Amino acid sequence: MAQNSSRPVGRHFLQIPGPTTVPDRVQRAISAPIIDHRGPEFAKLAKKCLDGIKTIFKTTNPVIIYTATGTGAWESALTNTLSPGDKVLMLETGQFATLWKKMAERIGLVPEFISTDWRHGADPSLIEKRLREDKNKEIKAVCVLHNETSTGALTPIADIRKAIDAASHPALLMVDTISSLASADYRHDEWGVDVSVGGAQKGLMLPPGMSFNAVSDKALAANKTSKLPKSFFAWDDMLNMNKVGFFPYTPATQMLQGLVVGIEMLHEEGLENVFARHARLGEATRRAVAAWGLENLNKNADQYSPTITAVMLPEGHDADKFRALALETFNISYGASFGAYAGKYFRIGHLADINDGTLVGALGITEMALQLAGVPIKKGGVQAAVDYLTTAHGGGAKKAAAE
Numbered sequence: 335m336a337q338n339s340s341r342p343v344g345r346h347f348l349q350i351p352g353p354t355t356v357p358d359r360v361q362r363a364i365s366a367p368i369i370d371h372r373g374p375e376f377a378k379l380a381k382k383c384l385d386g387i388k389t390i391f392k393t394t395n396p397v398i399i400y401t402a403t404g405t406g407a408w409e410s411a412l413t414n415t416l417s418p419g420d421k422v423l424m425l426e427t428g429q430f431a432t433l434w435k436k437m438a439e440r441i442g443l444v445p446e447f448i449s450t451d452w453r454h455g456a457d458p459s460l461i462e463k464r465l466r467e468d469k470n471k472e473i474k475a476v477c478v479l480h481n482e483t484s485t486g487a488l489t490p491i492a493d494i495r496k497a498i499d500a501a502s503h504p505a506l507l508m509v510d511t512i513s514s515l516a517s518a519d520y521r522h523d524e525w526g527v528d529v530s531v532g533g534a535q536k537g538l539m540l541p542p543g544m545s546f547n548a549v550s551d552k553a554l555a556a557n558k559t560s561k562l563p564k565s566f567f568a569w570d571d572m573l574n575m576n577k578v579g580f581f582p583y584t585p586a587t588q589m590l591q592g593l594v595v596g597i598e599m600l601h602e603e604g605l606e607n608v609f610a611r612h613a614r615l616g617e618a619t620r621r622a623v624a625a626w627g628l629e630n631l632n633k634n635a636d637q638y639s640p641t642i643t644a645v646m647l648p649e650g651h652d653a654d655k656f657r658a659l660a661l662e663t664f665n666i667s668y669g670a671s672f673g674a675y676a677g678k679y680f681r682i683g684h685l686a687d688i689n690d691g692t693l694v695g696a697l698g699i700t701e702m703a704l705q706l707a708g709v710p711i712k713k714g715g716v717q718a719a720v721d722y723l724t725t726a727h728g729g730g731a732k733k734a735a736a737e
């Protein structure tokens with residue numbers, strides 16, 4: 335059992351799917367002296383951020399940077415492009431999709447929610463079918479989550495684009511990529527996304543408090559006629575001031591210092607390598623879960639999230655109690671469960687500044703904690719992950735080549 339000590343030893347295992355661990359290099363950048371946000375030094379910093387973030391969204395259009403969490407960027411995506419009473423088509427992939435829909439209702443939109451069982455990502459064929467039925471083109475936007483963080487399902491955005499085009503429908507495509515950006519392949523321009531919503535505290539490795547809207551020309555045109563109220567989030571003021579390297583109001587200067595370094599680190603590793611690392615860690619986690627004999631909440635193997643895995647506990651085992659025990663005993667935090675599945679699963683985040691060793695440690699803790707909690711599991715989950723990771727790194731072949 336845990337000792338009665340008030341000092342946790344070593345590093346906390348922050349295995350929630352965001353906020354993620356901030357690398358020391360980013361942390362140091364954030365602690366730089368405060369500069370004048372209307373001065374020449376700031377304009378250079380802003381330019382680096384505004385240019386750099388485009389390479390992450392893979393867009394040549396502007397990306398708007400907000401001093402707000404992801405929820406703010408959700409709101410700005412809707413209010414900057416739509417008008418009161420507009421119909422929007424949304425997909426109930428899980429808790430975050432449900433929250434975005436609730437927001438749409440609150441700000442005066444009329445969301446139509448395609449419900450699902452929370453165990454799959456968005457189904458492009460359902461979108462195509464609904465859009466084909468919309469003969470009068472009343473639906474003004476389709477809103478989907480690239481990665482549903484509450485369940486661990488990744489939706490193929492290129493297929494959603496194809497579905498909209500197949501129905502020859504003019505609706506805007508808005509995508510929440512908050513928990514996939516800079517962890518999974520994302521292509522704002524190539525996939526024809528009109529507004530991409532990003533956040534800083536997940537793959538970008540920054541603290542919470544900054545978020546993004548990447549926009550298309552079509553979204554910028556919609557902005558000109560949109561009538562929902564917006565002020566703090568208004569794109570036009572932002573874009574005008576950004577052109578000369580400034581913001582309409584004081585931005586989070588320290589977060590921008592961190593953003594430059596976060597982007598730099600991603601490119602040093604190489605985005606393709608970043609994505610491959612996340613895919614590898616996701617697969618290792620799923621192999622551990624399978625070896626324990628536990629179930630993944632996400633039933634669709636084609637849509638497994640590379641950043642988070644939701645692990646179901648057997649009937650009669652409370653996932654919240656399990657998380658509390660793991661935190662108290664091993665100083666590890668997991669993500670919680672939501673909706674109809676509240677208390678039935680926990681989520682392992684495996685994203686951002688995390689390597690194979692950290693993951694193996696986290697899975698080792700998980701195997702111990704599951705046993706302490708009396709959850710009936712088979713041993714060998716960690717071994718399954720280790721075996722997979724070894725193979726993924728070249729296994730015996732690499733060693734032989736070195737000899």
Ligand SMILES: *Cc1c(COP(=O)(O)O)cnc(C)c1O
Binds near residue numbers: 479510542
């Ligand atoms: C984290 C997250 C949000 C919410 O962002 P906040 O920064 O908490 O406001 C929205 N959508 C997804 C998919 C997320 O993972």
